[in-house]
Amino acid sequence: MRPVPELPEVETIRAQLEPRLAGRSITEAGSHPSAKFAPAMDAIGHDISSVSRRGKYLIVALDDGRDPRCELVIHLGMTGRLSIAADVDARHPHLRAWWRLDGGDVLTFHDIRRFGRIHVVDAGRYETIATLHRLGPEPLNDGFTGDGLWRALSASRRCVKTQLLSQRPVAGVGNIYADEALWLAQINPAVRYVSKPRAARLAEAIRTALTSGLRHGGTTLRDYAAVDGSSGRNQHHLHCYGRAGEPCERCGTELRRRIIDARGTTWCPTCQRR
DNA sequence: GGCTGGCCCTGTACGC
């Protein structure tokens, strides 16, 4: 079992990075030769004006006095980790990119499995980042409603869980929080149609699951750590994900696990009946 | 344009 940085984990990282990066300049950078990470170099010479987030993407707003401004977009993939260190160990086998800041310290990006990605684009121009370009609404904003979720889910006949993971109906939900939200809403992950009332329940469940993750500093099962190296505590508050074989907290039925569209999925066969 | 399946990638667990 491995954790994946989803919305709560990325937001935790963003909140720690913002005060340490905003207002500073990138004086030097380096990257792994892979095209996934090489764009890190394009950030050299820019000032950092802010660090924001869309779904699971970290967006570092850059400013070099020219227009349009640009953005350093970082996706952590499954095992990506950002930290700020006094210096960079260029020989570290998992180092994928680094940015030296004015003042001397370094923002480093380590990613064991290289599923992360780095882009530098003109601000707001995400056409080259397909998932970000078509990203659904932020689940913790007012723009995310049960009606909107119902319309988005109704546009496709794919399994509801597959749709959630596509990032189109809603941004930032990955495998952990999809399983948790579907359990909370008592919806079977393999159904291909969700009624309006159930979509409203699912929207609320997504907010509940993500808010729990945020409140507990993210979920740590193995690899995830925040910028300061701390681990999350949400793994102690999961109802469903990673608990196959254990009794459902609601009805006592043994939770089951199966593969849906190549993603491990845990659900309760009784209270998430099809 | 939507959907499916394969691929990337490496640490870990497990069987022999």
Place this chain on the structure above:
DNA sequence: TGCGTACAGGGCCAGC
């Protein structure tokens, strides 16, 4: 003990 294999899974891409 050491080796080989399966598995984990977010996002991209080719093919249908």
